[in-house]
Every structure is written in structure tokens, then in C-alpha cells.
Amino acid sequence: MFSTALTWSDLAFLAQGAGMTLAVTVVSVVAGTILGILFGMIRVELGAYWSAPLTFALDVFRSVPLLIQLVLGNALQSIMRLGWPPFTTSCVVLSLYTAAYCTEIVRGGISAVPPTTRRAARSLGMTWWQDMRYIVAPLATRVSLPSWIGLTLGVMKDSALVLWLGLIELLRASQILVTRLQEPLFILMICGAVYFIISFPIARIGGYLEKRWSPND
Amino acid sequence: MIEIENVRKSFGPLEVLKGINLTVPKGEVLTIIGGSGSGKSTLLTCINGLEAIDSGRIVVDGTDVHAKATDLNKLRRKLGIVFQQWNAFPHLTVLENVMLAPRKVIGLSKAEAEAIAVKQLTHVGLGEKLKVYPNRMSGGQQQRMAIARALAMSPEYMLFDEVTSALDPQLVGEVLDTLRMLASEGMTMICVTHEMKFAREVSDRVAFFHKGVMAEIAPPEELFGAPKDPELQAFLAATH
Amino acid sequence: MFNYTFHWNQAFKALPHMLDGALVTLQIALMSMIVGLACAIGLTLFRLSGNRILNGFATAWVEIARNTPALFQIYMAHFGLGNFGIHLTPFTALLVGIAFNNAGYLAENFRGALKAIPDTQTRAGRSLGMSSMQAFRLIVLPQMLRVAFLPATNQMVWAVLMTSLGVTVGMNTDLAGVTQELNARSFRTFEFFALAAVIYYVIAKVLTLAARALAWRMFRY
Numbered sequence: 118m119f120s121t122a123l124t125w126s127d128l129a130f131l132a133q134g135a136g137m138t139l140a141v142t143v144v145s146v147v148a149g150t151i152l153g154i155l156f157g158m159i160r161v162e163l164g165a166y167w168s169a170p171l172t173f174a175l176d177v178f179r180s181v182p183l184l185i186q187l188v189l190g191n192a193l194q195s196i197m198r199l200g201w202p203p204f205t206t207s208c209v210v211l212s213l214y215t216a217a218y219c220t221e222i223v224r225g226g227i228s229a230v231p232p233t234t235r236r237a238a239r240s241l242g243m244t245w246w247q248d249m250r251y252i253v254a255p256l257a258t259r260v261s262l263p264s265w266i267g268l269t270l271g272v273m274k275d276s277a278l279v280l281w282l283g284l285i286e287l288l289r290a291s292q293i294l295v296t297r298l299q300e301p302l303f304i305l306m307i308c309g310a311v312y313f314i315i316s317f318p319i320a321r322i323g324g325y326l327e328k329r330w331s332p333n334d
Numbered sequence: 335m336i337e338i339e340n341v342r343k344s345f346g347p348l349e350v351l352k353g354i355n356l357t358v359p360k361g362e363v364l365t366i367i368g369g370s371g372s373g374k375s376t377l378l379t380c381i382n383g384l385e386a387i388d389s390g391r392i393v394v395d396g397t398d399v400h401a402k403a404t405d406l407n408k409l410r411r412k413l414g415i416v417f418q419q420w421n422a423f424p425h426l427t428v429l430e431n432v433m434l435a436p437r438k439v440i441g442l443s444k445a446e447a448e449a450i451a452v453k454q455l456t457h458v459g460l461g462e463k464l465k466v467y468p469n470r471m472s473g474g475q476q477q478r479m480a481i482a483r484a485l486a487m488s489p490e491y492m493l494f495d496e497v498t499s500a501l502d503p504q505l506v507g508e509v510l511d512t513l514r515m516l517a518s519e520g521m522t523m524i525c526v527t528h529e530m531k532f533a534r535e536v537s538d539r540v541a542f543f544h545k546g547v548m549a550e551i552a553p554p555e556e557l558f559g560a561p562k563d564p565e566l567q568a569f570l571a572a573t574h
Numbered sequence: 575m576f577n578y579t580f581h582w583n584q585a586f587k588a589l590p591h592m593l594d595g596a597l598v599t600l601q602i603a604l605m606s607m608i609v610g611l612a613c614a615i616g617l618t619l620f621r622l623s624g625n626r627i628l629n630g631f632a633t634a635w636v637e638i639a640r641n642t643p644a645l646f647q648i649y650m651a652h653f654g655l656g657n658f659g660i661h662l663t664p665f666t667a668l669l670v671g672i673a674f675n676n677a678g679y680l681a682e683n684f685r686g687a688l689k690a691i692p693d694t695q696t697r698a699g700r701s702l703g704m705s706s707m708q709a710f711r712l713i714v715l716p717q718m719l720r721v722a723f724l725p726a727t728n729q730m731v732w733a734v735l736m737t738s739l740g741v742t743v744g745m746n747t748d749l750a751g752v753t754q755e756l757n758a759r760s761f762r763t764f765e766f767f768a769l770a771a772v773i774y775y776v777i778a779k780v781l782t783l784a785a786r787a788l789a790w791r792m793f794r795y
Contacts, residue, residue, distance in 0.1 A: 177771075177775060180731075180735075180774065180775045180778035180779060181735075181771045181774045181775055181778075182735040182736070182737075182738035182739075182750065182774055183735075184738045184739060184741070184742075184750065185738055185750065185753075185767055185770055185771050185774060186771075188763065188767050189764065189767050189768060189771060191763075192763040192764040192767065193764060195763075196578045196764060270641075274641075274642065274643035274644070274646075275643065276643075277643040277645045277646060278645060278739075280742070281741075281742065288643065288645060288646055288649065291649075292649065292653070295653055300657075301653040301654050301656045301657055302654045302655075302656075302657035302658075303657075305646070305649060305650055305653060305654045306654075308646065309638070309642050309646055309650070312641065312642045312643060312646060313637075313638065313641045313642055316641035316642070317637060317641045320640070320641060382701060384697055384700065384701065407700075407703050407704065407705050408703070410700065410701055410702065410703040411702075411703040413701075414701075415701045417694070417697075417698065419694060421694045421695060421697070421698035423695065423698070423699075423713055423717075424717065425716045425717050425720060425793075434702075434712060435699075435702035435703060435704065438704065438708055438712060439702060439703040439704055439708070440703075480698075483702065484701075484702070487702060487703060
């Protein structure tokens with residue numbers, strides 16, 4: 118009824134590609150989130166005027182195609198004789214890209230904590246850091262989590278672009294198989310299904326959390 | 335004339351109207367008082383067909399509101415309703431808000447609709463605010479706009495659903511004045527309200543609703559002066 | 575640190591060529607938005623129709639568009655359709671892929687915008703004697719367009735950025751494609767792509783600011 122030239126080792130090859138996708142995603146999201154939290158806090162504490170240079174720099178990452186950023190990143194590390202392998206370059210660029218978006222999410226989350234609440238904390242004698250850790254962090258995380266989940270899924274999808282630097286992630290692995298086996302639709306559908314199966318449930322959870330935690334008007 | 339015969343309505347397991355019988359002749363001003371959840375607001379939305387009823391009939395000038403054959407859109411032109419939350423159309427100016435239905439529902443020309451709109455807005459005291467967007471006005475002004483919007487359709491009956499409950503205290507007066515004016519002009523009105531003083535002054539009859547039942551209905555002096563129903567007595571004692 | 579001489583002259587000399595590419599980029603983005611918008615309107619109507627098949631189709635489109643990479647969608651258009659004997663040019667495949675993506679995201683924007691309009695607005699309109707169609711057309715739809723406008727213009731900026739993915743399927747007439755060709759010939763990767771980045775940045779900023787100005791002018795309430 119339905120025959121395919123696809124072998125188990127081919128599927129293993131795809132799985133390796135998926136592994137690369139996840140690796141790049143995880144590293145970039147972790148690094149990007151840490152940077153995003155840092156930059157977000159800086160933006161809030163410094164205010165719009167003084168953080169303008171930072172805002173501008175991060176805005177660039179959001180207004181230039183990721184593909185161009187990867188090429189530039191690669192060219193730059195080559196010029197600087199850093200000798201980074203493609204994986205490192207990809208993760209660095211993707212981390213900065215993630216950080217740019219994460220900064221806005223973090224900033225929004227911190228700003229959503231009512232200043233009256235924070236003033237109450239300080240009035241009780243808490244230090245700035247204690248206010249941040251015990252009051253702001255839990256509340257801001259609640260507000261930001263749905264958006265952050267959205268960002269993580271976005272980064273996973275954008276990680277497909279690292280194929281341009283030669284990394285064999287899921288989409289590239291699929292393309293290699295297609296070239297060899299000439300069954301484009303079938304293989305690409307498997308590829309799409311993998312992305313979908315990872316992304317869809319997490320997106321649903323994010324949507325559910327957003328509804329559950331949204332303030333009742 | 336509005337005839338309400340044995341109307342029952344439930345929201346799921348909760349029965350909100352338990353057999354209401356009421357006749358409102360032309361020209362009468364009827365106020366309905368009662369605690370929350372007594373079914374007062376639900377009755378109004380049943381009269382103009384926004385809510386369906388489970389049993390009974392509501393007949394407006396001979397037309398059964400809930401009959402399948404009834405053209406609700408046409409019927410609603412006769413029944414003006416103003417809600418607690420005025421529901422201004424935010425994307426239109428005050429004038430456009432009032433002109434919209436006369437133009438699109440009745441089919442009047444732009445000039446005719448505008449003339450009517452200006453007349454009604456001046457009538458309610460908003461003649462200076464024609465080109466303003468609703469979100470720039472106070473709640474009292476927006477509510478008066480909602481009244482003008484309903485009046486622009488030349489309704490024969492006006493239904494008011496707690497129209498002052500969402501307003502700051504100092505804005506309540508201007509809206510009540512508008513209602514008083516309409517009553518003195520002979521409009522048939524059914525007002526659900528918490529404003530007892532207003533009810534006393536303006537109504538021809540007052541109805542007291544309690545837990546989905548119309549417990550008592552009488553002219554204001556009788557209802558407020560010599561209440562018969564024990565729940566009504568408790569209610570009046572609590573609200574004075 | 576930089577044992578490398580930057581040769582910006584070459585990049586600047588190629589600027590007119592790159593700007594031609596930018597024009598193609600804008601063209602593709604615009605066309606993909608028009609097609610995407612039309613499809614999104616259709617998808618929204620399907621979802622509102624109550625018909626299970628139409629609703630299912632629309633939901634499937636939206637969820638696939640939003641849960642798979644845009645590059646995958648472009649690959650599908652370019653390689654995947656080969657199974658059916660349809661061989662699209664790089665230009666068309668890019669256009670189809672981005673339009674598919676746009677439609678999905680825009681349909682979701684529309685859905686959110688519709689949810690944001692309280693149904694008390696419809697009630698007020700119907701109480702004035704309007705039919706459902708009238709209430710939707712005169713009261714809900716104008717407000718929905720206002721809510722959906724900025725997200726839709728955001729999607730347009732995304733479309734511009736997504737056109738760069740065309741190089742992976744052999745596009746060589748848009749900005750990224752042109753830059754890649756220049757790069758292949760001269761190996762001045764950094765200079766050429768840096769200039770391309772600046773052009774993309776300018777386009778993105780101009781579009782964003784124009785959208786905000788337009789929103790302020792049109793919806794000034």
C-alpha cells in the first residue's frame with residue numbers, strides 16, 4: 118500500500134537533526150533569558166532616557182533578519198580570528214537575538230508590578246534587592262511567563278536558520294534526505310510533524326496559563 | 335401596552351423569573367425596585383427579546399415578542415432600552431453614535447438623521463458635545479448620550495436598566511433629571527432603579543421584585559407608605 | 575585585534591544594486607501581505623461559520639502556520655509540492671510560503687481582536703433595531719480593525735524580514751539574494767551584509783513609524 122525508501126537509520130539521522138535543533142534552542146534560550154533579565158532590569162532601573170543606547174542596540178537585533186545576523190556574526194568572528202565553530206557562532210547570535218526580545222518581556226513584567234506594592238515592601242524596611250527577589254520576581258514572572266513561552270517556541274522555530282552556517286539541524290537533515298531519497302512531501306511532513314508536536318502542546322499550555330493568570334477585569 | 339403573562343425564565347438551574355404577570359398601559363411610568371438577583375434586569379432584557387423566556391408570553395402592542403414569526407429588529411424600534419453600562423460606540427463621535435441607527439435601521443437620509451440626533455442630544459443637554467468622542471466625556475454625559483441614542487429611534491416605550499448605578503454620586507442627578515423630564519413629557523417608561531426618592535416622585539406605580547417574584551405592586555404612596563409584603567417591609571427598612 | 579582591512583568602497587559601490595534588491599523585497603512583502611490578508615479574512619469567516627469542516631480547515635492552517643518554522647513553510651512550497659508535480663520558482667515559493675505564514679498569524683490576530691470587543695456592544699446595536707449583520711458591520715468590525723491594525727502592520731515588518739529566507743531556495747533578486755551574490759563574488763562578507771543589515775533596519779523602522787503615524791491619524795479616538 119505505502120512504501121518508502123526511508124530506513125531506520127534515516128530516522129535516526131532526522132532524530133540527530135532534531136537533537137541539534139533542541140541543543141541550539143536550549144543554549145540560546147537559557148543564555149538569552151539570563152541576558153534578557155539583566156537588560157530588562159537595567160532598562161527599568163535606568164528609565165527610558167538613560168537606557169536609550171541599550172534599547173537601540175537591542176532594537177537592531179529585532180529589525181534585521183536573523184539570517185543576516187548569523188552571516189554577520191560568522192563573518193565577524195572570522196575577521197576577529199576567534200575560530201568559533203558554527204555551533205558557537207549560532208548560539209551566540211541566537212542568544213543575543215533572544216535577549217533582545219526577552220528584555221522587553223522582562224521590562225513589561227517588572228513594570229506590571231504595581232509601584233504601590235513595591236513601595237509597601239520598601240516601607241517595611243526591605244532592601245532594593247529583597248524587594249526584587251521576594252516581591253517583584255514572583256509577580257513579574259507570572260505576568261511574563263506566557264510571553265516567554267511564546268518567545269522560546271519562536272526561537273526553536275528560528276533555529277532552523279542555523280542550517281545556513283552548515284549545522285545539520287532538523288530541517289537541513291530533512292533536506293539532505295529529500296535530495297537522496299526524492300520523497301520530498303513525506304519527509305518534510307515528518308519534519309513538520311516533529312516541530313508541530315513539540316510546539317503545539319507547549320503553545321497551548323502557554324495560552325492556558327495566560328487565561329488563567331490574566332487579571333479579571 | 336406591554337402585557338407580561340406568566341413569564342418564567344431560568345439560567346441553567348437557577349430560576350430568575352418565576353411567573354411574572356404585569357400590564358403596563360401607554361403613558362405609565364413604572365419603577366421596579368428590589369434586591370440584586372431578584373430578576374428585575376432580566377425582565378427588561380426579556381421584554382425586548384435580548385433574552386429568551388422559558389414559558390409565558392410578552393406582548394407589546396399586540397405582538398408576541400418571542401414568537402418565531404416576529405420581526406425583532408422592527409419591534410425593537412418601538413422599545414428603547416438604556417443599560418447600566420451605557421455601551422457607547424467608541425469609534426464614533428457623540429453625534430454619529432446617535433445618528434447610526436436612524437440611518438441604517440430606519441433608512442433616514444444623513445440630513446434627516448442628523449436633525450433628529452441634534453434635537454435629541456440638545457433635549458438631554460448635550461448640544462455642545464456633538465463632535466466629541468464618548469471616551470472624553472463623563473459617565474453621566476455618556477449615559478445621557480445613550481438615552482438620546484435610544485430616543486432618536488422615536489420609541490413608544492423606554493426601558494431603563496439601573497441607569498444610574500454605575501455613576502459617581504455627583505453625576506446621578508443629571509441623569510435622573512433627564513428621566514424626570516421624559517416622564518413629564520408622557521413617555522411610557524419602565525425603570526429598574528435603586529433610587530427610592532426618584533421612584534417615589536416620578537412613578538405612577540412601583541413594583542417590588544423579590545427572588546424572581548413580583549411581590550407587590552402599587553402607586554408609590556401606598557407602596558412606600560403602607561407596604562403589605564413582609565419582604566418589602568424588610569427591604570424598605572434596610573434601605574432607609 | 576582586526577587583522578583585516580575593511581573595504582567599504584566595494585560595498586558602497588554596490589549600493590544601487592542592493593537598493594534594487596530592497597525594492598524586490600518590499601514587493602514580495604507587500605504581495606504576501608495582500609494574499610495573506612485575503613486568506614486571513616477567509617479563515618476568520620470559516621472559523622465564525624460554525625461549520626465543523628470549515629472551522630477545522632481554518633484552525634489547521636492557523637496552527638500549522640504558527641507552530642512550524644517559516645523556513646519550513648517555504649521549503650514545503652519549494653520542495654514539498656514537487657511530489658504533486660508542481661515546481662515553483664524561488665520567487666513564487668517564497669511568496670507562497672510567506673503568504674501562508676501571514677495568513678495564519680493574521681487570522682489569529684483577527685480572532686483576538688474580535689474577542690476584545692465586548693458583546694455588550696452588539697447588544698446595544700441590536701437593541702436599537704439593527705440586524706446581526708448590521709451590528710457586526712457597523713459596530714464590531716470597525717472596532718476590530720482598530721485593534722488588529724498594529725499587530726497586522728507588525729506582521730508586515732515580519733514579512734519583510736522573512737523574505738531574506740529566500741536565499742535558501744535560490745532567490746537572488748531580493749536584498750538578501752543580491753547581497754549573497756555580491757558576497758560570493760568578492761568575499762567581502764562583512765561589509766556587504768553589514769550594509770544590507772542597515773537597509774533592512776531602515777525599512778523596518780520606517781514601516782513601524784509609518785504604521786504608528788497612520789494609526790494615530792485614522793483612529794484618533
